[in-house]
Amino acid sequence: MSDDERFRPTTFEDSVMTPSTLLRQITDYASRADPYPLYTELRRTPVARQEDGTYAVSTYWEIHSLLHDPRISSDARNRDPQAGGGPLVEPEEDANLPPSFIRLDPPEHDRLRRLAMRPFGPPHSPRRIHDMRAELARMVAGLLDAFEGRDQADIVDDFAYPFPVMVICRLLGVPHEDEARFHIWADQVVAGLDPDPAQDPRERQRAAQQARFELGRYLAELIEEHRRAPGDDLLSAMVTERVPEERLSLVELVTTAVLLLIAGHETTVNLITNGTLTLLRHPEVLNRLKGDPGLAVPLVEELLRYEPPVQLLPQRTALADIDIAGAVIPKGAPIWLVLASGNRDPRRFDDPDSFDPERRDNQHLGFGNGIHYCFGAPLARLETQIALTEIARRLSNPRLVDDPPPYRPNPVLRGPRHLQVAFDGLTR
Template sequence: MTQDTLLRRILDHSARADPYPLYAELRRTPVLRDGDDLFVVSTYWEIKGLLHDPRISSDARNLSPGAAGTLLQEEEEDSPLPPAFLRLDPPEHDRLRRMTMRPFGPPETPRRVHDMRGELTRIVSGLIDDFGDRRRVDLVDDFSYPFPVTVICRLLGVPREDEARFHTWADTIAAGLDPDPGQDPGESRRATRQARTDLGLYLAGLIDERGGAPGDDMLSALVTQHGADGRMTRTEVLSTAALLLIAGHETTVNLITNGMLTLLRNPGVLERLRTDPGLAAPLVEELLRFEPPVQLLPQRTTLADIDIGGTTIPRGAAVWLVLASGNRDPKRFADPDRFDPDRRDNQHLGFGSGIHNCFGAPLARLEAQLALTELARRLDNPRLVADPPPYRQNAVLRGPRHLEVAFDGLRA
């Protein structure tokens, strides 16, 4: 088997349920060259180094035409909005990230996420209560999908009466990130673009409202803030709000779903969590290592020649960083294929690293901790209906498309 076919096997949907043996094979060549201008990096220290290297660009405008688009379809290509700061380089990235962090977290708003704990708990409890008398649910449709998008609505200050519309747009955009192979691609792209357009128009109206009558929500803060970096433009606020919805929603769905799947495969750990909620924090960190919601970062390019892992990556080449492979690198983690919530020194790559480290990580961590703790506490004798479950097509945002869970009832 040649190296380039190994990469295509990893991307093939047949490997989605368990790509980790293929990642182990990939790590034999820490920097794998695929074709003329694509380099795939799969080992922990090499990935970590590149995530902190200013010669690596996240700006798609620096990619050679077609350099990374032959194997993965970029989800932003149909977006009517300009790139959010996640897809920009310094200094634009740094300015917009600083401005987004002011109303979101430390140092200026250190309690934003902490103070949402009560609201998050109520949302989780309500979703589980809605299971009612059923003894079988699809955890994705009934819990993992609606939870984070509801949280983002509350964070942004979307009126309660509009949350259902927001859910519809989020579902359509999510479907565009993970197209059904039986669906007409053109129709899927049109539906996704329309949802993005409708979402953008709605957010634009909300931004105008908050500019005249700000509240205590994050969208109001983004619109009205003043500081050393000035003010965000209306378009920048719009792109940032859309980023919060799309990036924050999809990754949290996978983190919760992969987490529950892993717990059901490890019933002893599930029982520990049920009786000891204090286990939630280290357990989620191990989940981020063991089953990260973002498997790889495909859209990077080099601004100069870079020597790494015994290979020279030339300027202008496309670089993919396989975070999930680095998280299972035995040169960094002992017994890496074992799920161990008591693991020490767990400096995983689940949220990336460097200047693009996930700025929503504190919220995602709290959402996952509360969700998994309550599911473990309230579901009586939960068990998988199918293992492995059906997986999404998407190789980047890897997670089950459905997760059928049977149980004997709900505990109070």
């Protein structure tokens, strides 16, 4: 099969579609380059029962409502293993660690998230992310400086992939001499999120679990070092919290640090890469950004709506019968919230399939909503604003080598696996 055939978007003529089979087709790799026609079809039935018993929710207001509904559980312990769950399961967490707070419900979720947020962002630490701006800019500059003398680069491997790991190492206070090891563990953990058909899935998961174990052990040792000699990093702030009731335990600290690595890394890689691809497909916007760096703020918000890094939230569970959009989701049923479809809902957004950085009232679902709103959203926003602004400013005459590019297998964390960009040179 040629690359053109492999990455050809799924069309309505490819197969007979029904509301009960659309989720399977959306998660099929053949749809990865352009799932949006399938989302349009899915929205015809806002709450659609799938062939395996999963309920797919695809319209903006219904998704928004359920993200705030306490009758929806994110805790895998509430799932009925006999009730289906869709064609894809979420990445497994480390069996040696308890679930991170994004996989818990109140009150456990609320306590852990509140304690994790104290040193990370408002209201207790409102300037931690803001004050990293200059350092983030230096990291971006260093990565782009490495393009000197070249006429082509892979924006994923050479830029968007290493950048968030560098940022997370700085946040956690990882010593410079340990960053190489940290990168290796991050690579192995992240590789476990993508189902590569050429690799034995058991071996992939074994390698990912081993990397998680080694990463967790390293973080536990790092936490103890920061307890003895605190710095200005996130872990030091957590372990030196003066109020005993406001401290995370060692295990909770490790789980939260691993969460920051995985969730923060994947979201940012996809957002930067999807953003670069979108800008190169809209050269008039790229040129505007080059001359007006202030455009980066609304531009990133529109990217989060137009090409969100997380396309859907799979395998939530109904804790009670839920009456919504003329349908009843029964207690115990698995639910998928299709965020990217809600972001293109014409009942909520005018001309939703157009990329408009000046869109008003852009309350997208790119980072979710409700109690599970993305923990690292402020950091991902700032990283992407700086990254895209510098790409626009420094790459001379950038252009896509392949369009569409090859995509990652994972339909939840959707983004190009590689993004080859040619350019005429690098400006300072």
